[in-house]
Amino acid sequence: MTRDTIETLESSFSTLALHADDEFAFASDVAPGIGVSTTFRMGYVGAVSERVGPNGRPNYIYSRDTTNNRDRLEIVLGKLTEGHAVTYASGQAAGFAALVHYKPRRVAIRGGYHGTHGSLKVYNRHHAIDVIDIDDPYEEGDLVWIESPHNPEGEIFGNANAKIIVDATFAPPPLSYPFRLGVDLVMHSTSKYFSGHSDGLGGLLVAPSAEQATELREDRVYLGSVLGSLETWLLLRSVRTLKVRVVQQSITAEALARWLNGASGGKAYDGIPAKTIHSVRHASLQDFTASPSPTAPGQEPKPSGCHQGWDVAKQNPGGFGACFSVLLYTSAQARKIPFTLTLHQPATSLGGVESLIEWRYGVDPSQDERLVRVSIGLEELDDLKEDWRRGLKRLVYEE
Known part of the structure; x- marks a missing residue:
């Protein structure tokens, strides 16, 4: 069983926030423990090449790949956002990972967070891209970057030629569910509402499919932009009271x-x-x-x-x-x-x-x-x- 195949009962938002990760609670502790180990003991031959052990539990190897608390966190976040969650060290790291994932030829954007424009400038040093207005005609390979709440001035949603990413930091669930509007990827700075206590830097990409989430996690291993152990624990604690x-x-x-x-x-x-x-x-x-x-x-x-x-x-x-x-x-x-x-x-x-x-x-x-x-x-x-x-x-x- 993996974080993207775990089954949970059809429950309300707050119940999922509290119980979506129950099957990954391997210790008897009611509250998740603060695990800070970077490496894990291998319990059997072949452990390095196998993601799931003989007991059906995930085979943890190194924290840059994943940890139990990160799995639990991403299960809960995926259920709450109606997708498949991949966490990052910050919202900036999540946004940059989205650029790496899509490799856009052009990015359509207007206004919004100045940090996003800074990331585009850094990305543009090595990958020549054009920045266009959100009302310009889109071509295949374009990436449309919008924030929510947002005033759409053009026919953005459902455009077949471009991929649409929504930064929903200002409107987390249960306020908004961008996938219901047909977007391709959702981003959050979890430092804000998901954390909710001004004490945990983090970021999040939510993919509509398990396959896309797997690709993002594989990229994350080599980008090195993983969420720290303490931040993971703090965020898991915080999402329990999100609603x-x-x-x-x-x-x-x-x-x-x-x-x-x-x-x-x-x-x-x-x-x-x-x-x-x-x-x-x-x-x-x-x-x-x-x-x-x-x-x-x-x-x-x-x-x-x-x-x-x-x-x-x-x-x-x-x-x-x-x-x-x-x-x-x-x-x-x-x-x-x-x-x-x-x-x-x-x-x-x-x-x-x-x-x-x-x-x-x-x-x-x-x-x-x-x-x-x-x-x-x-x-x-x-x-x-x-x-x-x-x-x-x-x-x-x-x-």
Whole structure:
């Protein structure tokens, strides 16, 4: 039995998160042990060439190949993502592995995570590829790279000439299931919501078939981008509570974003002082009938919208995600607000149980200087609202 053939009962999401790997729990411990060994004793002749031992259990040889905890983790992640999971040392490593796997001639991409564009530049040093816009016509051998939540401006899904990879870091299950929309590969930075505690770097590719997952694992052995033993254990611990964390974070984020949006346009609203909130951007606030209008740094934001007729709720049936952005009235306010709030930690990243806020221009100069990104944790909504009231009032007072 291997990680891609293990059978589990048809169960609900949270039950699978807790029990999908039960058949690989070979010790009597209820919680998986922290295994840090890099090499394993061979119990019989021929062990090196055989992946499964005489007892039907996996034959572990060296941790760069796999370990018991990594098998257990990938079984659980595969069940939750409706595919076959392959873990990596980071989201960046997972994205680069996807490029190696597909060997694209061209990559269609627009905006998104600046680290992805950095990986494309590194890959392009040795493999000449063209980077095109996501609305350009696709040819055979192209790779379309999109993020979810995403506003599709063109006919992306179902294009027979290109492979489609979705970075679903911002919308993990049970918020979204990209394979249901016809994509070819799903990527996550597990450092974010899957880990959920800001303590485990990791990445994930999810393939629709066991054969493709096997190819990715074989590449991973020689790329060397394996998830560390401690990170594997931490991630396995965290996915047990994925649904209760992510759903609640998403509910709180939507409510907070809608509340802050009441002060958009610089209005005074429910204790929020005037001339502080310019606009709020969150998937739940998008106009499903408008045309998309991207905003260049320094320009006034235009009405937010999606491809006409496209409902973001179809792409994120489980919720709109726990991350949103706020455009402050001035760049000075945006620089200071992370340090006038007390329940939102001034830090990069997202997905943890604690709320974070970051002035994005500081790490990504392509962003508007007035923009801050907010990642909502598990604090109570009313407490977060009061934190914003006090923080914004302090901004006005210091001006």
